[in-house]
Amino acid sequence: MEGLYRVLSALVVVGLLTNEALATQHVVGGSQGWDESSDYSKWASGQTFEVGDQLVFKYTPGLHSVVELPNESAYKNCDVGSALNSMNSGNNVVKLSKAGTRYFACGTIGHCDQGMKLKVTTVSADASSSPGSTPPSSSSSSSPTSTSAASASFPFASMLPMASLLAISMLSMF
Numbered sequence: 001m002e003g004l005y006r007v008l009s010a011l012v013v014v015g016l017l018t019n020e021a022l023a024t025q026h027v028v029g030g031s032q033g034w035d036e037s038s039d040y041s042k043w044a045s046g047q048t049f050e051v052g053d054q055l056v057f058k059y060t061p062g063l064h065s066v067v068e069l070p071n072e073s074a075y076k077n078c079d080v081g082s083a084l085n086s087m088n089s090g091n092n093v094v095k096l097s098k099a100g101t102r103y104f105a106c107g108t109i110g111h112c113d114q115g116m117k118l119k120v121t122t123v124s125a126d127a128s129s130s131p132g133s134t135p136p137s138s139s140s141s142s143s144p145t146s147t148s149a150a151s152a153s154f155p156f157a158s159m160l161p162m163a164s165l166l167a168i169s170m171l172s173m174f
Helices: 002-021 040-045 072-076 125-129 155-172
Strands: 024-027 054-058 066-069 085-087 091-095 100-105 117-123 146-148
Touching: 040 117, 066 091, 072 100, 072 117
Parallel strands: 024 054
Antiparallel strands: 024 146, 054 091, 066 085, 066 100, 100 117
């Protein structure tokens, strides 16, 4: 019985690590990074953001920053004074921990008005891999830049923990 408990505990840990490893890191703006020359609406339209993914903002500290805005009104009006969070290290990672829409902008005066802002709609991992779902995108044909430990396009990835449990259970029979 103790051996079974250890096996099940190990599988839970493997399952949690597997899900974390499958998260995609989206480098905001692709190779351009977080700067005034990028079209963030176009960039975001070519991405699928899933719960567990991360946004990586790479920029020159002191020249730019990242602020998270509370709502679409603040986003549209570039109301950076109402920020929920402010980051300025030059390499900020934001985890997309739940489904919904989040808004980001550069906190440097005038940059948001020049288009340095990002609207991200995050979907649950199940919704993005189900056959009838439609990821948040437009008709843009941009070529996004993302890095990941595994591509988010593998629908079988969420079955890895269960498959591991089944395999170990079968091996323990022999």
